[in-house]
Amino acid sequence: MEIAIIGAGAAAVSLLDALSLTQHRPGGITVFEDSPSWWRGRAYQPDADAVRVNAPPTLMSVRASDPQHYARWLTEHGGHDHVDRLLGVPIVPRAHYGTYLAASADDAIARLRSHGRRVELVADRVTGWDAARATVRTAGGGVYPADRLVLCAGGGHPRDHYGLLGAPGFVLEPYPLARTLADVPPEASIAVIGSGLTAVDIVVTLADRGHTGPITMLSRRGLLPAVQQTLMPLTFHHLAHQRMPDTVAGLVTAMEAELAEHGQDLAPLAAELTSTEDPVDRLRRQLSEVDSPYLGRRLLATGIHMFGSAAWQRLPAQERAWLRDEALRTVNSLASPMVPGNAEILLRLFDSGRLRLLAGTVKIEPATHGFRVHGADEFAPDIVVNAVNPVAHSVPQRSEVLVASLRESGVAVTGEDGGLTPRDERIFVLGAFESGTSFVAPSVQTLAVRAAALAPRLAQ
Incomplete structure (x- = not known):
């Protein structure tokens, strides 16, 4: 089995780690990346120390089965020099987290090779996939085996909304x-x-x-x-992949039931979602609530990343459109706090x-x-x-030629959200431009869970 992984950011690291832990036959893995930011992607490349990771360590592990994987690495590599005063956990410069990603990739590659797998890293851009010959071709003229194709290329490119490109400053x-x-x-x-x-x-x-x-x-x-709150143990009894509500009202009812399990009600969370509060007043209030025992925002943020895509796929088109057009920024602000x-x-x-x-x-x-x-x-x-990031599900600029060729050959199509939907069981998408996922940018935790589910399928 020959696996081609397109892109070498956090999604690819999670996938390599998951593949290195599966029971599999010897075969080949080729990772393609044409930028200098191997394993770090756009977010975790060398940068100013003020640019920090946006979540506590237990939410940043590339290994879904081991939430402490990153925390242990931090203990051994100086993370405690950057403890957030209110969270009480290390929030390190993002470049330091990039070092963790690179180290995790190196460890996974070493494990794969020790199991008899060939792992090759190719500094080139994939431009097409030949389904009949099971090969990919690159911009540099290379041809490589690829029985399975996994697109891990990250998100799209920022748009010039005001036509300012080229203007000094x-x-x-x-x-x-x-x-x-x-x-x-x-x-x-x-x-x-x-x-x-x-x-x-x-x-x-x-x-x-x-x-x-x-x-x-x-x-x-x-x-x-929103402002990140201290972590608390969370379990879900009414939201589950097996019995996911198929309307926004059903999701609200399920969240209300989750809070009732803890003797709390929905009203404060509903007020957060519908508030017209002055943004600075909201910031001040939320800073005072970092240790609040109320679980509403914690449950919502965790639930969005755990169940968001499953819920999104079940909602009717008109409700998805409403969420996208009316609630996107509010939901994003709560799902991805600072x-x-x-x-x-x-x-x-x-x-x-x-x-x-x-x-x-x-x-x-x-x-x-x-x-x-x-x-x-x-x-x-x-x-x-x-500072406006690419829209959800937009195709990364570096993958546009490849994606266009996949669409032209009929092995993939554009989803209603603009993302990519494979039509060939040998093609997979892991990351921001996978069609059918919610509009919330996938977290490292989400990518790790998806990678863990995908690895056994690729190893067959």
């Missing part, structure tokens, strides 16, 4: 922030397009570099990520007046010097940094 792809923000004058006025986790990274990095100029976040909904350390930095900047968040639709255009932002408040930033 505009940054479309912010990562790595150590490079893209290196030459920003400390007194410059900065506009950040977006207010999600990437925007938080940008603001926190600027603050760490001693930036003194004004920073403005631009957000249509004016919504910041760590309290970053939240404290943002609150200090808001309170000092150096940071503000403008809600509503804006127009941004280049000016003679810098830019002009037109909206509820017009101003002239020197620099504009994009």
Whole structure:
């Protein structure tokens, strides 16, 4: 059996680890990656120390069967130098987590080779798959065996929503922030397009570099990520893959029943989902609730990552459309919270007046010097940094040629959400552009669970 893995980020690391732990016959695995960021992907490449992992260690293990896998590695590799004051656990620079991913990949490859598997790493881009010959071809002209094809290529490329590409002072792809923000004058006025986790990274990095100029976040909904709470043991009795509700109302009822198991009610969580609270007031309140015994936000975030895709597939089209159009940002803010350390930095900047968040639709255009932002408040930033991530299920730029060829040959089709749906049982998708999954970006924990389920099928 010859397996071709396209992409070498966190999804591929989880898959290699899972494959190394399965009972399998000797065979070949070829991993293809044409960027220099082997095993780290876009998120975990070398960067500024202020760019931190967004979750506690037990939610960041690449091994689904061992939630402490990453925590043990951290203990041995200096993670306790970066303990979040409110969470009480290490929240390390994201590049340090990238080192964990690389180490996990190396360990998995060593195990696979010790079991008689050939593992080859190819620094080239796959452009097509020949189903009849069971081979892939690359941009460099190589041909490699591939009985099974697994696309682990991550998410798409950020969009230039305002047509600013090429304008001096505009940054479309912010990562790595150590490079893209290196030459920003400390007194410059900065506009950040977006207010999600990437925007938080940008603001926190600027603050760490001693930036003194004004920073403005631009957000249509004016919504910041929620604040991560301390972990508590969670079990689900009413939400399960085997009896998943098929309506939003059914999901609400199931969540209400989960909370009732703990003697709690749905009202505080419902208020969180429908709140029109001022974003800075919400940030302040949620920082005060990091240790709150109320489980609503914890259950919702965990449930979205555990059951989100299964629930999404059962919902009727009109309810999926409503969630996508009306609830996407609110659900994302709760499903992917920021760590309290970053939240404290943002609150200090808001309170000092150096940071503000403008809600509503804006127009941004280049000016003679810098830019002009037109909206509820017009101003002239020197620099504009994009923090809007690719839309869910968008095809990664590096995989566009391959995906187009798969579609043209009929072995895969575009799903209703824009993602990829295989039509050949030898093709698999693991990651952000897999069709049929929810609009919430998959967490490392989600990828690890999916990889563990996929590995036995690939080893057959």
